Amino acid sequence: MRHIYRCPLRWADMDAYGHVNNVVFLRYLEEARIDFLFRPEKDFKQGSVVARHEIDYKRQLVHRHHPVDIELWISEIRAASFTITYEVKDADVLYVRASTVVVPFDFEAQRPRRITPEEREFLEEYRDGTDGEDAEREAVAA
Template identity: 65%
Template sequence: MARHIYACPLRWSDMDAFGHVNNVVFLRYLEEARIDFMFTQAAEAGAGEFAGGSVVARHEIDYKRPLVHRPAPVTIETWVTKIGGASLTVSYEIKDVAEDGTETVYVTASTVVVPYDLAEGRPRRISPVEREFLGRFTDEQPAGRAA
């Protein structure tokens, strides 16, 4: 199973009064990784329909440890844990990976995404092309759970 890898820059404005990245900013990081995955990477693979519209139906996020500002980006791994008829669940880990392979995980999360027909104003089914693209990144193991 492949995972989508996104290097997310940290911005000085992401910090809160306590000197670490604010909890709500992590949702923006997830959004950046999801857009890169579902819009940019999917379009490059010929599955660009997601860029026509999608909505978030649910977020679930577990904060594991504080993340402080530094010049280096944080790594966001993204994969798909469920593909339904008209929705999918994306899992994430926001982390650092050291040269020796050790990982420091800051956040595990998941998002339920619904493809949406903006012109019709309603959800739409996942197309076969989208399903094939998502299948390359599918692992039923949610973020933060031991294999």
């Protein structure tokens, strides 16, 4: 299963050329990640921190008044981290493919912690072994 976040574009997001600034995409990913992880029914209440981001810019996103979709899924789950993979896109255009390594964190003890069984069960619902690259290669080959 995948999670979809409808991300609003803001006037302040664009650069001098009218495109969404590349740095703003990090904030978009953060908004999508928070929307995914901190829902009332499923919450990483103990906290988490970002260990790593990777962003592959595919096409410029021009500022407009309607939202862009951010589709995300879990591509890897380890004992004390998990990877979220994202696609920032419209129905027919991919702007960004990205991933974030998230580490569950105990803020009281000030150290990383293991993923709880409840958190793992939630993450497994959104686990998808494909990273989008296979689909892109198949489309190019066709």
